[in-house]
Every structure is written in C-alpha cells, then in structure tokens.
Amino acid sequence: MKKILIAGLSVLLLCLSVFCLVACNDGPAPVVAEKIVFSVEETGVKVIFIDAENNSETAYDGAYSAEYLDDLIYFLAGKEVLEAESSSSQYGSFFTKIGSLSQSDNNYLYFYTNLDEYKDVTDYALTETYNDLTLTSVSLGASSLPVKAGAVYMVTLVSF
Amino acid sequence: MSPKTIFIRKLVLTALCGAILNAVKFCLMYIPNVEAVTLLTVVFTYAFGLSVSFPATLVFCVIEGFLWGFNPSWLIAYFIHWPFLSLVAAFCKKLRLSFPPLLALVVAFVTALFGLQSTFVYFLTGGAVGTPGWFSSFRTVYLAGTAFYITQTVCAFVSVTFLFSPLRKLLTSLGDSYFGKKRPL
Numbered sequence: 001m002k003k004i005l006i007a008g009l010s011v012l013l014l015c016l017s018v019f020c021l022v023a024c025n026d027g028p029a030p031v032v033a034e035k036i037v038f039s040v041e042e043t044g045v046k047v048i049f050i051d052a053e054n055n056s057e058t059a060y061d062g063a064y065s066a067e068y069l070d071d072l073i074y075f076l077a078g079k080e081v082l083e084a085e086s087s088s089s090q091y092g093s094f095f096t097k098i099g100s101l102s103q104s105d106n107n108y109l110y111f112y113t114n115l116d117e118y119k120d121v122t123d124y125a126l127t128e129t130y131n132d133l134t135l136t137s138v139s140l141g142a143s144s145l146p147v148k149a150g151a152v153y154m155v156t157l158v159s160f
Numbered sequence: 161m162s163p164k165t166i167f168i169r170k171l172v173l174t175a176l177c178g179a180i181l182n183a184v185k186f187c188l189m190y191i192p193n194v195e196a197v198t199l200l201t202v203v204f205t206y207a208f209g210l211s212v213s214f215p216a217t218l219v220f221c222v223i224e225g226f227l228w229g230f231n232p233s234w235l236i237a238y239f240i241h242w243p244f245l246s247l248v249a250a251f252c253k254k255l256r257l258s259f260p261p262l263l264a265l266v267v268a269f270v271t272a273l274f275g276l277q278s279t280f281v282y283f284l285t286g287g288a289v290g291t292p293g294w295f296s297s298f299r300t301v302y303l304a305g306t307a308f309y310i311t312q313t314v315c316a317f318v319s320v321t322f323l324f325s326p327l328r329k330l331l332t333s334l335g336d337s338y339f340g341k342k343r344p345l
Binding site for chain 2: 007011014015089090091116117118119120121122123124139140141144
C-alpha cells in the first residue's frame with residue numbers, strides 16, 4: 001500500500017512538473033497582412049484579396065470544380081488566380097504559400113469559415129470578420145474541409 | 161544481488177526502455193499511425209514487469225514533451241494512454257493471458273480508445289466541453305481522424321499477434337541474465 005502511494009505521488013509530482021512548462025506555450029496571434037476570401041455560391045466562387053488597409057479586390061468570379069478546400073485552392077492556382085505551394089502527406093495538404101501569404105519561421109497559414117460544423121469551438125479558436133460575417137478558425141485541415149455553397153472561407157497568417 | 165543493486169539496475173533499465181520507446185516512435189513517425197510503442201510497452205510489461213514498463217511510459221511521455229512541446233492538448237492524452245496501456249498489460253499478465261491473438265484483441269481495444277480519449281482531451285483542454293455545439297464539433301474532428309485510428313488499431317493488433325511471442329522470449333532471457341534469479345515484479 002505504501003509503495004502504491006509513493007508511486008502515485010511520484011507520478012503526480014512528475015505530471016505537475018511537466019505541465020508547469022505548459023505556461024511557456026503562447027497561443028496563436030493574428031499577423032497584419034493580406035487576407036484571402038473564398039466566397040462559395042451555387043454557381044461559382046468569388047476570390048477576394050483584402051490588403052492590410054482593408055481594400056478589397058475581386059481576383060476571380062466564376063465556376064469551380066472542387067470537393068474540398070485544398071482542391072479549390074489547387075483549382076484556382078491552375079487558373080493562375082493565385083500562387084499555391086504545399087507539401088502533401090497522408091495527413092493531407094500542408095500549405096506553405098497561398099497568394100502573397102507565405103509561411104515563415106513562426107508564421108503559419110490559418111483557415112477560417114462560417115460553417116458551424118467545421119468551426120473550432122475550443123479556446124484555441126481565432127475569429128475574423130468579413131462583410132459582417134464572423135468567421136472562426138477551422139477544426140480540420142484544408143483536405144478535410146468540404147467546399148459548400150453558401151460557405152465563406154478565409155486564409156490569413158498567424159504567428160505562434 | 162542486493163536489493164540496492166536490483167533497484168539501480170531497474171532504474172537503468174527503465175531509462176533504457178523509455179529511450180527505446182522514443183527511438184522506435186521516431187523511426188516510424190513518417191508512416192502515420194504505424195507505431196511499435198504499443199507492442200513494446202506490452203512486451204516490456206511481460207518481460208520486465210510493471211515496475212519497469214510503467215515508469216518507462218512516463219519517461220517516453222516526458223521526452224515527447226521535450227521533443228514536440230509541452231502542449232496539454234495532446235500531451236495529457238499521452239500521459240493517460242501509455243501508462244494505462246502498461247497497467248492493462250500488467251492485468252493481462254496477472255490473468256496469465258499470453259495467447260497472442262487474444263492479447264492483441266485487448267491491446268487493439270485500448271488502442272481504439274486512444275482516438276476517442278485524445279479528441280476528448282483536445283476539447284477538454286480547449287475549454288470546449290459543455291459549450292453549445294461542442295459534441296457536433298467533437299464528432300466532426302473524431303470522424304476526420306477515423307482512418308488514422310483504424311490504422312493504429314490494426315497495426316497494434318497485427319504487431320502484437322506476430323511479434324509479441326518472439327520479443328517476449330528474447331527480452332525475458334535478456335532480463336534473466338540482467339537481474340539473475342531476482343526478477344522485478
């Protein structure tokens with residue numbers, strides 16, 4: 001019994017000392033840069049570039065063929081609407097560049113949506129606004145995020 | 161061999177087993193969810209006892225934290241799963257369950273629970289559990305990982321079925337020569 005108690009206390013002490021280091025982790029923070037919006041409608045998709053001063057420019061308004069968000073980005077890259085660079089693995093596409101947004105040391109691409117089903121509901125979530133719509137960071141990767149009519153997706157840079 | 165020598169040897173073996181768990185995890189990390197940590201945790205428990213395998217899983221979790229960052233969203237899931245697996249293996253050992261396919265079924269069940277548990281820990285540490293719509297989001301995230309959880313479960317079943325017996329035999333004989341007649345529990 002004494003041995004079990006000592007073992008239990010040792011585990012507790014180890015866990016406490018390990019999780020003290022959790023405080024060293026910073027959460028994600030938005031980076032002031034361009035934002036790219038994909039507004040999907042029944043017949044097509046609009047791609048809007050929003051610069052740091054909030055000036056927007058529609059880069060594409062037309063038909064699309066894509067099941068998931070990564071397919072849509074590759075489709076638009078094929079149409080030369082934007083540049084896209086990614087590495088792919090069994091986990092799906094990992095984008096390192098979309099349009100003018102490039103991943104660097106601490107900056108990563110972050111996806112947002114207005115679709116409730118795919119919003120991150122944890123404290124790690126970030127939000128952005130677009131035309132009075134609140135977009136929340138997604139809980140899935142771009143390869144698992146379905147493209148649906150009525151959905152709005154946004155890509156920004158965040159730093160960790 | 162004095163109790164003090166046994167203790168020191170156990171301590172060294174625990175560190176070695178923890179390092180081996182990290183090394184095999186690292187070697188196979190490029191194949192998603194194919195791992196040998198499950199198999200080795202079970203084999204260590206059967207060959208060296210819970211007093212070595214349980215702390216070895218803790219060593220493994222701490223090193224994973226140093227390698228990938230002390231992020232509670234996944235590290236807590238590790239601290240629950242791997243020590244729990246060694247406890248389950250010790251329970252199976254106590255029941256004298258050593259027929260590999262049967263043991264593999266138990267291990268595969270524990271492995272299958274990891275997907276649910278780790279997704280839940282992610283939502284729990286993110287403060288989402290209990291908030292409106294959290295379960296729908298939980299389901300979406302869990303289902304997105306189904307292929308990976310199935311891979312890990314099948315991998316655990318196959319590896320334990322085919323590799324448990326030869327590895328156990330090898331490590332038990334090594335343990336015999338390391339500890340002499342006085343084996344740890």
